[in-house]
Amino acid sequence: MSxxxxxxxxxxxxxxxxxxxxxxxxxxxxxxxxxxxxxxxxLVTGGKRLxxxxxYWGWRGAGGSANDPGIVTAGCALxxxxxxxxxxxxxxxxxxxRRGGPxxxxxxxxxxxxxxxxxxxxxxxxxxAILTGDLCxxxxxxxxxxxxxxxxxxxxxxxxxxxMRAEVMAGQYLDILEEVAGPVRDKAGSxxxxxxxxxxxSAKYSTExxxxxxxxxxxxxxxxxxxxxxxxxxxxxxxxxRDDVLGVFGDPETTGKPxxxxxxxxxxxVLVGFAINQAxxxxxxxxxxxxxxxxxxxxxxxRIRTIIVECGALDATESLIAxxxxxxxxxxxxxxxxxxPLMALRQLAEAAVSRAA
Amino acid sequence: MSxxxxxxxxxxxxxxxxxxxxxxxxxxxxxxxxxxxxxxxxLVTGGKRLxxxxxYWGWRGAGGSANDPGIVTAGCALxxxxxxxxxxxxxxxxxxxRRGGPxxxxxxxxxxxxxxxxxxxxxxxxxxAILTGDLCxxxxxxxxxxxxxxxxxxxxxxxxxxxMRAEVMAGQYLDILEEVAGPVRDKAGSxxxxxxxxxxxSAKYSTExxxxxxxxxxxxxxxxxxxxxxxxxxxxxxxxxRDDVLGVFGDPETTGKPxxxxxxxxxxxVLVGFAINQAxxxxxxxxxxxxxxxxxxxxxxxRIRTIIVECGALDATESLIAxxxxxxxxxxxxxxxxxxPLMALRQLAEAAVSRAA
Numbered sequence: 278m279s280x281x282x283x284x285x286x287x288x289x290x291x292x293x294x295x296x297x298x299x300x301x302x303x304x305x306x307x308x309x310x311x312x313x314x315x316x317x318x319x320l321v322t323g324g325k326r327l328x329x330x331x332x333y334w335g336w337r338g339a340g341g342s343a344n345d346p347g348i349v350t351a352g353c354a355l356x357x358x359x360x361x362x363x364x365x366x367x368x369x370x371x372x373x374x375r376r377g378g379p380x381x382x383x384x385x386x387x388x389x390x391x392x393x394x395x396x397x398x399x400x401x402x403x404x405x406a407i408l409t410g411d412l413c414x415x416x417x418x419x420x421x422x423x424x425x426x427x428x429x430x431x432x433x434x435x436x437x438x439x440x441m442r443a444e445v446m447a448g449q450y451l452d453i454l455e456e457v458a459g460p461v462r463d464k465a466g467s468x469x470x471x472x473x474x475x476x477x478x479s480a481k482y483s484t485e486x487x488x489x490x491x492x493x494x495x496x497x498x499x500x501x502x503x504x505x506x507x508x509x510x511x512x513x514x515x516x517x518x519r520d521d522v523l524g525v526f527g528d529p530e531t532t533g534k535p536x537x538x539x540x541x542x543x544x545x546x547v548l549v550g551f552a553i554n555q556a557x558x559x560x561x562x563x564x565x566x567x568x569x570x571x572x573x574x575x576x577x578x579x580r581i582r583t584i585i586v587e588c589g590a591l592d593a594t595e596s597l598i599a600x601x602x603x604x605x606x607x608x609x610x611x612x613x614x615x616x617x618p619l620m621a622l623r624q625l626a627e628a629a630v631s632r633a634a
Numbered sequence: 635m636s637x638x639x640x641x642x643x644x645x646x647x648x649x650x651x652x653x654x655x656x657x658x659x660x661x662x663x664x665x666x667x668x669x670x671x672x673x674x675x676x677l678v679t680g681g682k683r684l685x686x687x688x689x690y691w692g693w694r695g696a697g698g699s700a701n702d703p704g705i706v707t708a709g710c711a712l713x714x715x716x717x718x719x720x721x722x723x724x725x726x727x728x729x730x731x732r733r734g735g736p737x738x739x740x741x742x743x744x745x746x747x748x749x750x751x752x753x754x755x756x757x758x759x760x761x762x763a764i765l766t767g768d769l770c771x772x773x774x775x776x777x778x779x780x781x782x783x784x785x786x787x788x789x790x791x792x793x794x795x796x797x798m799r800a801e802v803m804a805g806q807y808l809d810i811l812e813e814v815a816g817p818v819r820d821k822a823g824s825x826x827x828x829x830x831x832x833x834x835x836s837a838k839y840s841t842e843x844x845x846x847x848x849x850x851x852x853x854x855x856x857x858x859x860x861x862x863x864x865x866x867x868x869x870x871x872x873x874x875x876r877d878d879v880l881g882v883f884g885d886p887e888t889t890g891k892p893x894x895x896x897x898x899x900x901x902x903x904v905l906v907g908f909a910i911n912q913a914x915x916x917x918x919x920x921x922x923x924x925x926x927x928x929x930x931x932x933x934x935x936x937r938i939r940t941i942i943v944e945c946g947a948l949d950a951t952e953s954l955i956a957x958x959x960x961x962x963x964x965x966x967x968x969x970x971x972x973x974x975p976l977m978a979l980r981q982l983a984e985a986a987v988s989r990a991a
Binding site for chain 1: 656659660663664666667670718722725726746749750751752753755758761762764765767768769771772773775776779780781782783786787792796797799800801803804805806807808810811813814815816817818830834900926
């Protein structure tokens with residue numbers, strides 16, 4: 278078994294153990310609470326484990342030993358944090374599907390319907406999912422603390438973990454703010470604002486901080502952490518730009534999300550920012566009007582796609598992805614790390630920017 | 635200045651410092667993020683500081699020294715946790731007011747309206763408040779970790795903090811579950827279910843765990859922690875029952891909340907549980923039907939109050955408050971702690987069960 282597979286299995290096993298313990302604890306409160314843990318359990322079972330893997334190879338690159346229990350625990354903490362973020366993100370974005378199945382708030386609405394409970398099932402779903410996300414956020418922290426002294430108060434790893442949490446929440450706020458404030462703010466600034474959003478809500482959180490966290494846990498010097506950042510920040514930006522492109526042009530079969538969900542949600546991505554600035558005036562006005570319309574249909578999605586392609590916004594975004602990827606890969610090659618972590622990071626980076634889902 | 639005032643001032647000062655640091659950090663992300671920290675700041679500025687005080691006197695009772703910096707930090711962590719819980723609770727309960735002012739989601743809706751932003755202001759308010767609560771939850775943890783080795787992984791204090799978080803979220807879930815499932819579950823069990831809800835969502839979280847946390851930080855032996863629990867658990871239950879009575883009969887001027895909000899919300903409290911079981915059949919059926927109606931008017935509130943009084947549900951609840959208070963005060967007098975913490979705890983307990991707001 279490869280070292281990476283061993284790590285992934287270790288994280289999965291530890292998550293499973295953690296969740297089982299919590300399920301047992303919750304059963305002492307009431308059997309009614311089981312669906313909270315059930316939802317968390319099913320979320321942490323799947324996924325690409327991108328953050329855990331960045332953390333692992335950051336650790337290995339900085340001289341950490343293979344499959345140390347502490348780094349497995351750090352991987353669990355990142356996966357639990359990601360699950361918590363997804364649960365709340367899906368409420369915020371009103372996404373009823375996640376990885377092809379119902380999202381957590383949708384699961385609770387369905388539970389309400391199946392049991393013939395009173396009052397509003399959608400409201401119950403949202404409330405239950407807010408609580409499930411909070412619980413999962415606490416679990417993430419609990420897991421992170423279990424790393425012990427290397428993640429104790431004042432440590433570099435703890436600083437990174439704290440910064441990661443604060444920045445991703447700030448970035449998500451900027452994201453929802455742009456949905457509502459974008460239409461009344463200056464058009465020319467929309468691409469820069471969208472770039473700032475992906476930096477905080479995604480790049481720092483998905484790649485830069487997890488990689489640095491692994492490095493810090495292994496005691497990486499500042500120079501290596503700087504090199505990690507030069508690689509991981511543009512990589513994370515390219516990763517999110519790819520995500521935005523898939524959100525408009527992706528195949529629902531592969532992405533597990535309905536086509537056009539980002540548009541219906543009113544997401545003002547870099548792709549959209551380019552389009553607003555480069556499209557014909559009438560097309561730009563149409564985009565401004567239609568973005569965020571929950572009833573946006575198949576025809577609208579097709580028209581928006583055409584506008585984005587014809588005005589050159591897709592090309593501009595693809596160029597940016599290429600440029601950021603190049604920066605990331607260039608920085609990667611200069612990292613003073615051994616061949617194995619280097620290769621693993623290269624593979625992760627390639628998967629991140631060329632994926633179809 | 636009394637020792638308690640010194641502690642309260644210490645907590646307020648440290649919270650202020652903490653929030654200012656975070657405001658500075660967030661300004662490096664974007665000036666747009668300021669309202670997130672602003673909301674947290676105004677929430678942690680007010681309040682009764684009940685949890686911080688329970689923690690402080692639990693610490694002092696177990697031999698901790700006056701105004702140790704670690705216990706001030708623990709107080710901050712509890713206050714930040716409480717603020718996070720309130721932010722999400724107000725979304726869940728659709729409470730637009732908090733301490734006489736707008737709740738956090740309402741503040742963000744108002745910000746949306748004032749700026750003439752696009753799309754739905756209420757939805758934006760909810761989304762922004764979910765993120766603000768998450769941020770505040772992370773801050774609470776950050777603060778708790780700052781205590782250092784006494785709150786490190788594996789410590790009794792950390793175990794209590796973890797348990798407190800998990801149990802309050804479970805209790806809040808049971809609370810919203812009973813709102814929707816109560817009407818179709820067995821009537822006879824409603825009082826017991828409501829008792830279980832107040833134990834987890836309130837008593838353990840507001841009094842039992844904070845007191846134990848302070849004790850554990852000072853190295854209290856198991857026997858003292860057991861004594862703390864015998865005092866604080868019934869106290870917390872009485873505290874919440876008093877809150878439930880105020881939710882129906884309280885003066886909005888004093889409570890800072892509109893009259894009948896709990897009824898409009900469909901809260902199935904112990905008070906309501908007694909009423910459903912003791913009222914005439916027609917009255918009970920009316921209660922079952924009207925609870926959770928967001929348009930519930932002044933006349934309905936008056937009618938519900940009359941039913942609750944006439945069927946004896948208010949008396950039954952007041953008896954229960956008296957019984958639990960007696961248990962709490964009896965247990966308090968047998969605690970092996972010095973005169974000063976004993977007196978302080980007695981004062982806190984009296985304020986908790988006899989308050990009008």
